[in-house]
Amino acid sequence: xxxxxxxxxxxxxxxxxxxxxxxxxxxxxxxxxxxxxxxxxxxxxxxxxxxxxxxxxxxxxxxxxxxxxxxxxxxxxxxxxxxxxxxxxxxxxxxxxxxxxxxxxxxxxxxxxxxxxxxxxxxxxxxxxxxxxxxxxxxxxxxxxxxxxxxxxxxxxxxxxxxxxxxxxxxxxxxxxxxxxxxxxxxxxxxxxxxxxxxxxxxxxxxxxxxxxxxxxxxxxxxxxxxxxxxxxxxxxxxxxxxxxxxxxxxxxxxxxxxxxxxxxxxxxxxxxxxxxxxxxxxxxxxxxxxxxxxxxxxxxxxxxxxxxxxxxxxxxxxxxxxxxxxxxxxxxxxxxxxxxxxxxxxxxxxxxxxxxxxxxxxxxxxxxxxxxxxxxxxxxxxxxxxxxxxxxxxxxxxxxxxxxxxxxxxxxxxxxxxxxxxxx
Amino acid sequence: xxxxxxxxxxxxxxxxxxxxxxxxxxxxxxxxxxxxxxxxxxxxxxxxxxxxxxxxxxxxxxxxxxxxxxxxxxxxxxxxxxxxxxxxxxxxxxxxxxxxxxxxxxxxxxxxxxxxxxxxxxxxxxxxxxxxxxxxxxxxxxxxxxxxxxxxxxxxxxxxxxxxxxxxxxxxxxxxxxxxxxxxxxxxxxxxxxxxxxxxxxxxxxxxxxxxxxxxxxxxxxxxxxxxxxxxxxxxxxxxxxxxxxxxxxxxxxxxxxxxxxxxxxxxxxxxxxxxxxxxxxxxxxxxxxxxxxxxxxxxxxxxxxxxxxxxxxxxxxxxxxxxxxxxxxxxxxxxxxxxxxxxxxxxxxxxxxxxxxxxxxxxxxxxxxxxxxxxxxxxxxxxxxxxxxxxxxxxxxxxxxxxxxxxxxxxxxxxxxxxxxxxx
Numbered sequence: 016x017x018x019x020x021x022x023x024x025x026x027x028x029x030x031x032x033x034x035x036x037x038x039x040x041x042x043x044x045x046x047x048x049x050x051x052x053x054x055x056x057x058x059x060x061x062x063x064x065x066x067x068x069x070x071x072x073x074x075x076x077x078x079x080x081x082x083x084x085x086x087x088x089x090x091x092x093x094x095x096x097x098x099x100x101x102x103x104x105x106x107x108x109x110x111x112x113x114x115x116x117x118x119x120x121x122x123x124x125x126x127x128x129x130x131x132x133x134x135x136x137x138x139x140x141x142x143x144x145x146x147x148x149x150x151x152x153x154x155x156x157x158x159x160x161x162x163x164x165x166x167x168x169x170x171x172x173x174x175x176x177x178x179x180x181x182x183x184x185x186x187x188x189x190x191x192x193x194x195x196x197x198x199x200x201x202x203x204x205x206x207x208x209x210x211x212x213x214x215x216x217x218x219x220x221x222x223x224x225x226x227x228x229x230x231x232x233x234x235x236x237x238x239x240x241x242x243x244x245x246x247x248x249x250x251x252x253x254x255x256x257x258x259x260x261x262x263x264x265x266x267x268x269x270x271x272x273x274x275x276x277x278x279x280x281x282x283x284x285x286x287x288x289x290x291x292x293x294x295x296x297x298x299x300x301x302x303x304x305x306x307x308x309x310x311x312x313x314x315x316x317x318x319x320x321x322x323x324x325x326x327x328x329x330x331x332x333x334x335x336x337x338x339x340x341x342x343x344x345x346x347x348x349x350x351x352x353x354x355x356x357x358x359x360x361x362x363x364x365x366x367x368x369x370x371x372x373x374x375x376x377x378x379x380x381x382x383x384x385x386x387x388x389x390x391x392x393x394x395x396x397x398x399x400x401x402x403x404x405x406x407x408x409x410x411x412x413x414x415x416x417x418x419x420x421x422x423x424x425x426x427x428x429x430x431x432x433x434x435x436x437x438x439x440x
Numbered sequence: 441x442x443x444x445x446x447x448x449x450x451x452x453x454x455x456x457x458x459x460x461x462x463x464x465x466x467x468x469x470x471x472x473x474x475x476x477x478x479x480x481x482x483x484x485x486x487x488x489x490x491x492x493x494x495x496x497x498x499x500x501x502x503x504x505x506x507x508x509x510x511x512x513x514x515x516x517x518x519x520x521x522x523x524x525x526x527x528x529x530x531x532x533x534x535x536x537x538x539x540x541x542x543x544x545x546x547x548x549x550x551x552x553x554x555x556x557x558x559x560x561x562x563x564x565x566x567x568x569x570x571x572x573x574x575x576x577x578x579x580x581x582x583x584x585x586x587x588x589x590x591x592x593x594x595x596x597x598x599x600x601x602x603x604x605x606x607x608x609x610x611x612x613x614x615x616x617x618x619x620x621x622x623x624x625x626x627x628x629x630x631x632x633x634x635x636x637x638x639x640x641x642x643x644x645x646x647x648x649x650x651x652x653x654x655x656x657x658x659x660x661x662x663x664x665x666x667x668x669x670x671x672x673x674x675x676x677x678x679x680x681x682x683x684x685x686x687x688x689x690x691x692x693x694x695x696x697x698x699x700x701x702x703x704x705x706x707x708x709x710x711x712x713x714x715x716x717x718x719x720x721x722x723x724x725x726x727x728x729x730x731x732x733x734x735x736x737x738x739x740x741x742x743x744x745x746x747x748x749x750x751x752x753x754x755x756x757x758x759x760x761x762x763x764x765x766x767x768x769x770x771x772x773x774x775x776x777x778x779x780x781x782x783x784x785x786x787x788x789x790x791x792x793x794x795x796x797x798x799x800x801x802x803x804x805x806x807x808x809x810x811x812x813x814x815x816x817x818x819x820x821x822x823x824x825x826x827x828x829x830x831x832x833x834x835x836x837x838x839x840x841x842x843x844x845x846x847x848x849x850x851x852x853x854x855x856x857x858x859x860x861x862x863x864x865x
Binding site for chain 2: 018020021022023024025029052053055058060063064067068071072075076077078079080081082114115117118121125126127128129132143146147149150159210212216241242250254255256257258259265268271273274277278279280282283284285286287328369379401
């Protein structure tokens, strides 16, 4: 071992806080609100099994052989048809199939980031994206968010020259917030003015169970003059264990990404691509998605309901219209990582919010709760335990119960004092 | 598009010569000796179909869910048992499952290479590895090879400080050469003295159809004091469309690689890992591999036989004991890329040798032939056409028919003048 020298980037990388927490919480007696795992009740087991069978019966030599770097053509065509709108046409030459959208993030890092390049992310943003980009040594420029997500006005001239902005417009990870049509258009117009390409990551868009669907940033791009690369995944609508996602982008970008993907892993597994195509080609998702949405809506309701019952009024949280996450802002001065230690002692886990902030000073009083894989009774029990712990922390170091004054920029992802409060709160 | 700026590394990457040739040769009327595709007759279709069925019947929630970054534990344990020897023990903590060994190469680039780091490769070496490493901007140090593969004495003090040496000891891509036990031990001893870790890539090791099996560099490492990271893949023994491979390394290296893999693609598809484990767990490969080996042995024989018949005596070539490739050295002064243009006009394709040389001045007179996917009659027809073309090139610019004098270092991968010539040659 004495002769091994790691690269500078490898020396800097550290295991993610979430990964370490997930290891702790893998024990079955822990009520874990920490993970971002989809609910397995939503997995289309019979459909996937039939799809693998059909593929290995009808085209085994193609399914088991090396395939094109860009992906299985019928699946690329399916993605193109699904993403295209009259205003924003898409052909298969605009689609690259990747091994889950985490790989898309790594490849975008390779494609865009030189050491010292500026990358714009929301504060907070998806931790996995920050980890992927960081391997390529960017400088982060962060944009503030409020209860309605990214604040377009907060993206100003100081971001000019950034290689791209990374945005999750629907049910963002970690906040659960979604952008209104107005904010989408304002953001895109601003990005076009500043010359910043937009990376739209939309893993949860199909999982909307409340509110009105909003057009994708990709579909709005032509009318604003912005350039949008759209990332999608089959992880949340079918199953993450397949590791299948895609990038939709201008053809010259796809062509360069294909060169990168060839050096990265040659291509994504053919058998999975073909099985997913078999599963989705005849409209299966139209039957399947309502089942998943209803499951997630109920789970979200259970958690919001329990929070309203058990959390003290000085705690604030988002109310997602879809996806998997609720973002909690504890009273100022309270530290979510200290709360986590107490919670784990009582067999409840969550993820502190600080790791989701890139580069910035991160507020210590935020945390992320995931509601999708925990049964109702355990959600209620876990939230009650958290409520009791928060009250105990408050009693130990009293903080005014009145809503916090928000001065200047609103706290990231939290409901500001003057916003409508959750119904039963 | 005007606002898009690619990274320096992305601007430098270019599509591989092989990739472009494979596009040309995808037409069914072309006799292609260019690809490195395994023969589909060797794919265990029924076994894989049964394996996917069993997995999706017995453990769908695990197969379709996110999984551990390090890989599916039973498969890691299987790899550990398979690779371990009494002298070189291996546990699952020494195994990381990756999405094909091309991904292993990309991850090793991330792990080891800073811009300007020295990486040692054979001259010639696997083009896909050179492409992967190059994204991380190393400086290449090359080691000469002869008809018996890498020449250990050619690795001298000037390589000290290299981050690693990348070696394919069995049926190397592109030369088809294998290292003797003596050379293996000499190489490892030298690497230990110079403090250079060894990356052993062994995709073809199980495909030996002649000669005596040699111990892996990994198994020889303990007695020489060398550190060896071993790369393996299921692409050649089962099927490449699964995209499944592994890295065996000291536990601290695996641990760092797992952090890198998390940022790269979270983990390799669970359903494929579990299906492959189902397929191999009860010794299936022991029945299956002899079938594949016999198929490849015959294909190799057809090509060597046709070459002996049709190639002029001034052409030299390797005689592989396994794997998929034969390396041809044309008379000096002849250019394989000019020959390729003429060959494609007559519907025959191969890969010129120059792209397999990293950093170095590459000899123009080498080429790689793959024999595994072309039926016998087409092998014979294609080689006859090449033979006629080579003779025509010789006639146009006559070159002495006597064996070339080899001055100084032997030509890479070619049979030197004083070595035994192919039997019927």
